[in-house]
Amino acid sequence: MVKVKLVGAGGYGGIGMVEILHRHPQAELAALVDVQDVGKKLSAVWPYLRGFCDLPLIEAGSKAEQQIDADVVIYATPDGVAQRGAAAEVAKGRKVIDYSGDFRFGSIEVYKEYALRQGLNPEHQAPELLNQSVYGLSEFHREAISQAQVVGNPGCFAISCIMGLAPAVKAGCVEKSGIICDCKTGVSGAGKKPAAPFHYPEQYDNSFAYKLAGHQHVMEIEKELSTLAGEEIQVSFTPQVVPMTRGILSTLYGKLPKDMTQKKALSAYQEFYAGDKFVRVLDATEKSGTGQVRGSNYVNIQVACDERTGVFRAISHIDNLVKGQAGSAAQNLNIMFGLEEGLGLDNPGGHP
Amino acid sequence: MVKVKLVGAGGYGGIGMVEILHRHPQAELAALVDVQDVGKKLSAVWPYLRGFCDLPLIEAGSKAEQQIDADVVIYATPDGVAQRGAAAEVAKGRKVIDYSGDFRFGSIEVYKEYALRQGLNPEHQAPELLNQSVYGLSEFHREAISQAQVVGNPGCFAISCIMGLAPAVKAGCVEKSGIICDCKTGVSGAGKKPAAPFHYPEQYDNSFAYKLAGHQHVMEIEKELSTLAGEEIQVSFTPQVVPMTRGILSTLYGKLPKDMTQKKALSAYQEFYAGDKFVRVLDATEKSGTGQVRGSNYVNIQVACDERTGVFRAISHIDNLVKGQAGSAAQNLNIMFGLEEGLGLDNPGGHP
Amino acid sequence: MVKVKLVGAGGYGGIGMVEILHRHPQAELAALVDVQDVGKKLSAVWPYLRGFCDLPLIEAGSKAEQQIDADVVIYATPDGVAQRGAAAEVAKGRKVIDYSGDFRFGSIEVYKEYALRQGLNPEHQAPELLNQSVYGLSEFHREAISQAQVVGNPGCFAISCIMGLAPAVKAGCVEKSGIICDCKTGVSGAGKKPAAPFHYPEQYDNSFAYKLAGHQHVMEIEKELSTLAGEEIQVSFTPQVVPMTRGILSTLYGKLPKDMTQKKALSAYQEFYAGDKFVRVLDATEKSGTGQVRGSNYVNIQVACDERTGVFRAISHIDNLVKGQAGSAAQNLNIMFGLEEGLGLDNPGGHP
């Protein structure tokens, strides 16, 4: 049994991991850590978990936290937390998986730019770990993840866009310049903290774009796609919120190269993802929607080029809280510990 | 492994059972039967199941259906279907669990009244089975269910009301006359078939009462409560639809007997359900809501007597598609086959 | 033109009044006052109003506020605000309409109890005005409202329950003891301030009861019904939140007197409300729902006694932000200034 210490257990990202570990046959929760609701049982904060997970929330930084025994530490925390704690965990021989941007970039310079874009402290607190960390997009970096001590889990938008575009970029189904990511997310992507735009009466019949001046996730997308393409790729990214709770629908556009067709593009996607359990490639006419991946770790990618106008188009669907967050983290955990990649993730979600 | 033949597999009740059996360690799907979408894979009708259940839908009444091997047949079908098929299944030595009203009443006379209230044919097609059938409220009839060949799964409203009222009726926390069931259901209770009131634009910001002249579920409630009380009990029942997908919130009222208090009533509930894994008894001030049982097989019952006005009050929360339907059926299956009652049901649901 | 000074203009209650006055042919906004977003245009806070109401929010208590010229001051503010400001307004000869509990009770003693129940300061700041103030349930107190200097607008739950029960209490369609109010409200009733339970992902598929230990609105309901009945009436009140934005659905129960029937009760309601433009009385089989009054000032009351069990039942539907708040206030304004009662309220709402 892999013993998991879960930091930031009380947020949506934390309880998402609790749900997965509850189903996981070879990993289990060692302890829960948080800065809020300290001392309470997790099931007192989230009563739906009563009888499923009644562990207490241990205070971050407390003596009790020091005494937790674990094989891996999962940081379901915002930017800045994991980079302050990871070195001590690694020193104890533990593996680390972080949900935030702290370990996504593998380079101090790139991290600095990422941090500055968001008004964060640009000095990384664990630069030596950052250099060895691996970007946790399971389907693309299995080998490196399996060897990694520290994995930076990708952002939810980034997973959706990178996985939706990668085969096209790799196989030349799309021209390298002029790529557009039109992304719609459910509200849970904003976390559990109440805020005016997400107050039920404001959100219930309202769709809107935000951060039009630039969104931090675009850096991850460009970095991964550039690596795949072997040349620098820029994408224009438009995040939007629609009145749903779970799901990201990313419609991805670019210029269709002269000889490229829908048929060829579809084949390229099928081939690219042939060995990937959690990817479903769909043709343009198949029934799709974020509802088809709700609660599951699947990415559904629909290839639907518009040959009439010469536009490449792929549509990527994920559950932002599963494949977009806790599911990917669990998949990485499995890979890091040499377990079957889908353990704990054999869940179609509940419909409707 | 218990082999399950699932009839009516393509409806909400069917896919709910598919989800549970997918998690079940000792029962498995033998085959799926339906009258719609015959020949298609279930995962073609419900693409979220691709990779989880790709069995085809076999035509009801076809030769292929005859050849299905099974230990138990679950009818996730409307009134009238199971009573026509059950005898043949029982003759083959199979157990039968039916979601509909066909086998809920154990008596031809009561069934006749039930059928007439709904404009159905009052002649039961398998009267000899009806006489031996058991009402499948797991918590109340474990012994009989464990011996039964045919179990009639209760209606979702009935489960919510009976479980919310039973301890009060049994322990005298409420007077026997004047009981009121104010029930609010999510829309999935109406099934998958589109209808004008449930069209998204009509339903999204609208709550309404319906069938004010009388609802068939009241018969089950009265029958069970009368048995528990040892005298005839009538309840006034008001079904209402609110704009949610899953969940029943039943607020149950009656007259508080002179010496009865909130404290005593709460104790009576705790005692009554002490051995029942899937029941959580809550005090008046605890956080509650249908969201706390969404996706799980739990019944949350909040005891909240209004001592000032002398009104007994209990509030019952279930997921209408789990404890209200497929979850109860699976619980009964476990009991019928001598398995641990919670197998396949160890699922907190996914939040949010 | 009646000139209106609107205090608390930036909340849901404020903008609801702005919408009505925009349509009102004989009343107009003089100025907007608030403590938040001071100096901004209302349409900067609520951009949907750009081009409809671009007045600035004047700081409460500022010199600029002193200089506002007005015939009536509407306090769309929480408890405690109007009672501190009303005396000065009345001294200037202005009429006052208050949304809060400050002027609902007409008696210092009753106010004290109301305040204590909510943990407010029990000392009323304008006791002499309280004594002359009128309870603003337009349909019941037209004469007094037309003479009043200060009107206390009823609570939304109270309007829904009182109007739903009054004819029964008056005409003896229900027994005086054992009345139950089962009330479901949309989320906008909680105002615009974000809070954890109303965060979109928490609220979207969740219904729950709250304040089970006692809700302040019950005092208003009991006071009005007792007056109508000529004897003291107590009601048991259960507030519940369902995932909609607008609307209150109140299902009202009591004991049906021996000779009372659905037919007689329906007649009593029709007669009682014969002269009231904004009340629709419905029979048990008519199509109903909060969606039928969404955006309008109507109260739809469905009479649906359960003769089988001897239970009186009426179901009351309002839009909590219109008839439940700003619409009632506008109706009172019209009455206070001798205008036609429906001015500004001739709006069916927009469907769907």
Added chain:
Amino acid sequence: MVKVKLVGAGGYGGIGMVEILHRHPQAELAALVDVQDVGKKLSAVWPYLRGFCDLPLIEAGSKAEQQIDADVVIYATPDGVAQRGAAAEVAKGRKVIDYSGDFRFGSIEVYKEYALRQGLNPEHQAPELLNQSVYGLSEFHREAISQAQVVGNPGCFAISCIMGLAPAVKAGCVEKSGIICDCKTGVSGAGKKPAAPFHYPEQYDNSFAYKLAGHQHVMEIEKELSTLAGEEIQVSFTPQVVPMTRGILSTLYGKLPKDMTQKKALSAYQEFYAGDKFVRVLDATEKSGTGQVRGSNYVNIQVACDERTGVFRAISHIDNLVKGQAGSAAQNLNIMFGLEEGLGLDNPGGHP
């Protein structure tokens, strides 16, 4: 008073017009015509209209329909209805406004292509009227509309895209090739008829793209933009449904010409729409969302070029049932009869 005969009165497009005419000071309903619910009052079909519009639905084609006196006939009907009825109405000297595609194209050849794309009969039934008909995008064709006998109201997606792109195409803020329209609509765009994808439990937490092989609305968009640009323009169009009832959010992309900037593009938009009451031009950082135009006739257009990647971007927001349908039709009616363009449309909608 302009007397309006409304055909197809019982659909969402019909009741939207009823709501507007109820507020209109110089136009009024003469009669309602439909093929469903004939003989019923409109308020029996849509009870929220009781007391607002209690006219009966007259049977289409009946003698009673022949006898209706009217100045204008509004067809709130699907493709194929208006072209069969319009000639007779015009012969009586009446003006005609049609919601469908019947009179949008002004040319038999283009209509034929439109009809074939949708599997409709390509033979137009009133070719002589088609030749004189005017495309009813009020802001662009005021002069022609004011002279027109027959106006073809634009499709809702088309309004959203054309108005969002026109200034850019006209002023050269975007390159003429490679334009992309990513459009998200609320469910009411599909009309009142229940269908599986829009059943509440299927739609409530689900976003999806559809008609990926080509959508008929693209023809209108290309035709208008080509005329504005003076050269042929093609656009790639992706319709998507998100779980809201009202609203279209269209994110419009293209290549930013070398010297073009956000600042210049914004100015171009402000200038283009300087005289248009119902257009609000927003900068990239202003608060936006479909909720800001819900219930109103406004188009909010946010200009938000991505200079880093050289992508032109504008985001268009409308209420699909107002500016997208009945509101535009009313605006055209006003223009056709020489009335002030905003009559009946002075409504901010009700928030929240």
